[in-house]
Amino acid sequence: MPNPVAQFSPYSSEIGPLDKERINAMCLIEYPDWDSSDPPELSDKVKEYGNIGEFYNAVAYGAAQLTEYLHGGRNQVDLFSAYYRNLPSLTVTDSGEVGFRQVDLLIHAITEQGEGISSAREDIVYSFQNTATDPDPQLSHFEKFIKLRGKLPETYVVKAEGGYSPEDQELLKILLADIARLRNMLKKLFSGKNPGDFLPLMLTVGADIQNCWKHGVTPRFD
Amino acid sequence: MTTKTVFRIHPTINLARVGTSDEFYLSPETSAGLPLEGTTTTGGLPIKPGTESEFIDSEDLRDANGALKRQAARFRLFAYDIDGPDSYPDGGGTEIVPGPLPDGRVLQEIIWTVHLANKKAAAFCVVPNKGVDAFADGKVPQLRNPGTYGTTGVVDDKVRLQQLMIDPGPRAIASSSTQPVVFNATTPASYGDGDKIVQLLDYPQAFPSTTNDELYEPSGPLDSLGELRTDKKGRLVVLPGKGRTAAQIDEYGVPIPLTGDLNNVGWFDDQSDGPVSATLVFDDGTTEEAFGAWVVCCDPSYAPQIRNVVSIWGDVYDTFVRELNLQPDLYNGATQKFDPEFKPAFDSMVLPVFRASTLQRWTANLPDIAVKAHDAVDRITAKDDPDKTIMAGLNFIRNPNISGETNVGVPLMPLSVGDAGKAFLTVTKTQYFFLEQWSRKKFTPGGTALGPGEQLDFASLSNCLGGRYVPGIEMSYPVRQPDIYITDWRESGSGPFRVKHQKLDYEKARKQNPFLTGGWIPLHNMTDGLQPGDLSKFMAVPWQTDYNSCSIHQTSINTDDVNTSTGTPTMLYWSWPSQRPDAVYLADEVINGVLPPQQWSIRGAGTYSDNPATAATFQDPLQAVKQWDRIGVVLQGTAIPGHEDIPEYYLEAKSRLQVPGIPTNPVLAWPFNANPHKGQKL
DSSP: OOOTTTTOOSSSSSSSSSSSHHHHHHHHHHHHHHHSSSSSOOOOSSSSSSSSSHHHHHHHHHHHTTTOOOOOOSSSSOSSSGGGGGSSSOOOOOOOOOHHHHHHHHHHHHHHHHSSSSTTTTTTOOSSSSSSSSSTTSHHHHHHHHHHHOOOOHHHHHHHHGOOOHHHHHHHHHHHHHHHHHHHHHHOOOOOOTTTTTHHHHHHHHHHHHHHHHTTOOOOOO | OOOOEEEEEEEEEEEEOOOOSSOOEOOOOOOOOOOOOTTTSSSOOOOOSSSOOOOOOGGGGGGGGGGOOOOEEEEEEEEEEESSOOSSSSSOOOOEOEOOOOOOOOEEEEEEEEEOOOOOGGGGGOOOTTTTGGGGGGGOOOOOSTTOOOTSTTTTHHHHHHHOBOOOOEEETTTTTOOOOEEETTOOOEEEEEEEEEEEOOOOOBBBHHSOOEEEOOOOEEEEEEEEEOOTOOOOOOOOOOOEEEEEEOOTBBOOOOOOBBBBEEOOOOOOEEHHHHHEEEEOOEEEBBBOOEEEEEESSSTTSOOOBBBBBHHHHHHHHHHHHSSSTTTETTTTTTTTTOOOOOOIIIHHHHHHHHHHHGSSSSHHHHHHHHHHHHHHOOSOOGSTTTTTTTBBOOOSGGGGGOOOOOOSSSOBBTTTSBOOOOOOHHHHHHHHHHHHHOOOOSSSOOOOOHHHHOOOOOOOOOOOSSSSSSOGGGGGOOBBTTTTTTHHHHOOOOOOOOOOGGOOOOTTTTTSOOOOOTSSOOOOOOTTTTGGGSSOBBBHHHHOEEEEEOOGGGGOOOOSSSSSSOEEEEETTTTTEEOOOOOOGTTBBBBBOOSSSOTTTTTTOOGGGGGGGOOSSHHHHHHHHSOEEEGGGGGTTTOOTTTTOOEEEEOOOOOOOSSSSSOOSSOBBOOOOOOOOO
C-alpha cells in the first residue's frame, strides 16, 4: 500500500486559505489507491479510515451485506441530476438487489469523482462526469488538487482572530446562526420533509462564508 | 440670475414596436416589473390608446382578426424653468399642451416633425465577437450587400444608398390635425418650418420597390415605415411599420435565401428610427423650438413586464454617470472614481436588480434552486441588514471591474450570455457600485424624485434590453457612445439622455440624389449628431432571424467558438431571456393556481430540433419572417382575464402558435447541453 504522506507534507486540515498545506491535506483525503483491500478494513469511527474513498468502500460493503433491508423510493432528494446528464439515476428507486446496484453506482460516482478510478492519471468514468459546471469534467478531484498545487490560487488575506472588529465578530455570528439553521433543515430534508427554504438557506450559508473571507475572517462552523 | 423657460420632448428616446394590425396601443410609461403605488400590477404594461395611463390587458394584444397590434410611441412636451446649469435629477418640468402656459403665453399649435429611415441594408455587418470594437482604430467592418458596389463600394456611395436605403423623408403633423400622416411613397415628405408645414415634392423617397422590379414580400408590400398621429391633447403618436420584409430575387428567379441571423444579403425590413422635433407656435405668431427626442421602431415586446437585469437605461445612465458628468456627487469624472460617500436610493438604484432577478423565471427554464434563491433576493427590503440576506457580500453578482469574472458561470449572476467577446453578462459598473454601497450599508430607503418627463425617459429605456449588444433587440452598442448625445446637456438646456440631431437642410433635397448619407459610426470621432436610421442600422436584417435564433446559446458563440467559461463547453445559457422569452407558462394551462410544465415560446410545427441548442426556435428562418406575429406575450396575471387573482404569476397569452399535445421538444430542466459535434461526447 503506498503511503503518500511524505509526498503531501506539510499538510493541515484546519480551515484556512487554500494554501499548499490545505491542498496537501485534500490530496491525502482524495488520494487514489490508498487502500484497495477487499473486503475493506472496517472501523466504527470515521476518522480511522485512511481517506474518503476507503470510508465509502466500507459503506458499500455494508450495504451489500444488508441488501435485503434496502427499500427504494423513500426520502430521496435529487437536486443535481441535470448536472449529470449521463448518469442513470441520482436516487434509489428500487429495493433489494436492484436497489443495491443503484446504491453502489452512486457510491462509485462519489469515489471516482474524488479519486479517479484507480490511477491518478486516468479520466474518470464518462457517466460520472459533470456535464454542466465543470470545464475539466474528466479530471478527478485529486487531479484537480494536483493542478491547483502546481499553481496556487489567489486567496483573501486573513486576520488573526484577536484582530477581529465588532463587525467581523458579527459576520461570524451570522454564519454560525445560519449553519445551525441549515443543520436543522438538513435533518428535515433527509427525513422526508420538504423544507421550502432549504435551497435559499444553503446559498445564504455560502454567501456568509465568502462574506467572512472577504472581510479577512476565517469561517467557523461550530 | 434670470429664469428662462425651455421646452423639452419626453421621453428623450421612445420605442414604437412593429405589429401586423392597423390597430395599436401606446408605449408603456412605467418601468418593467417595478412595484406601482395602489395596485398589485407591476410596471411595464403598454397603455390603451385614447387614455392617459390605463393598462392594456391580454384582450388588447390582438385585433378582431387575430393580428398583433402595434405599439405606438407617445411623445409629450414639457416646460422647464431654468436659471443656470442643469442638474440631474431635475425633479421639475410641467407637461404643456396647446392653451395657456404657466408663463402666461398661449400655445396655439405644435408642429411635430419626425424623419424615419432604415439604413440596415446599406450599413456595416454586425460582428458578433467584436461588437463596437469592430469600429476601433479607424477600421470598419465589412459592408452588408457588398455585391451592390455602386461606383465606389463605400458606405456613402450614392448608388448603394439609392438601392439599399429606405428613406421616405420627413413628415410633419400639426397638433390639431385629425388625419394621420404616413411614411409611404405616396405621401409627400414634409417638415415643420416655423409655424408652417413645408412639403418637399422633390424629396428622393426610396423603398425597396423603387429600384427593384421584383421582390419577394412574404407579408405584403414593404411600402411604409409607419405613420404620425396626434392625440386629443396634441401629443405626438408615432406608429411603426407592420413588420414586413422584402427580399431581392436572385439570378435564378427565386428569393435570395436567408443564410444567417444578422446580415442577410438582399433582405430589407421596415424597422426604422429617427429624430422627433417640435416647434411651438404661440398665439402672437412667435415660435420656439423644443429640445428634440428620438424614436426607434423595433421588435415587439413579448414580455413587457419582465425586467432586464441590465436594460438600455442601465447602459445609458452608466454612460452619462461615468462620461458625461451626470451626477458629480456620485462619480468624479476627473479621478474616474465613484464617491464612496454616495448613498444610493434603495428603491430606484438597488431594488430594480433584485426585481429583475426574480422575474427571470417567467421567460426562462430556471431550476428550482434559482427560482427559490431569486425569490429570497426579491424579499430583501431596505430594512434588512445586507449581511443577513442571501446577497451577503455580493457573492453571487459578477463584478464588472474584474475582467476574468465574465468567464465565471455558476454561481455568479446574471447567468446569461455576455456582450461581444465575453462569455457572461455583467451588471453595469454603476449598478455594481450601487449594490456595493448597499452591501456596505451605505444607502437610503425610498426612491429618487424624478420629474414627470424624467420618469418617462427612465421608463422608456428601462423596458429595453441592455448589456448584450450582439446586436440587441431595440438598439445596440451605440447607446454607450457619448458622442451620439447632446454632451453639453447642462449648459444647453436640453437635459440629459438626448440624442443629438444632425442638422439637415431639407431645402437641398433633390430626387436624383439620396438625401441621407451613410451617417454616424462609433469610435470615429463623429460628433455632428445622428441622421435618421443611424441607430437601427446596427441591428440585424431582417430582425426576425436574429430574434428567432437568439434564444439559447453556448457562451462560445461570443468568443470565436472557444469555450472560455468555467462550465462545460456544451452548456447552454439564455441569450436575452427577458426580452426574448425562451420558456413560458401558458395561461390557458394554469389550473387552480398550479403552474403547468413550461413550453417554449416558439413551438409547434417547424420547431422540432434534434439539438437542444435550437429547440426554442423556428428551424427555417423564413418561418420566423412569416410567423413572428404568432408568438404569444407574457403578461402578469392581473392583465389576463381569469387570472387576475394571481398577481405573482406572469403567463403567456394570445399565442397563435400550435400547442403540441405532447411536445416533441420538451423544455428541459436547466442545466442542459447542446448536442456535441459528431465524435464528441457531451
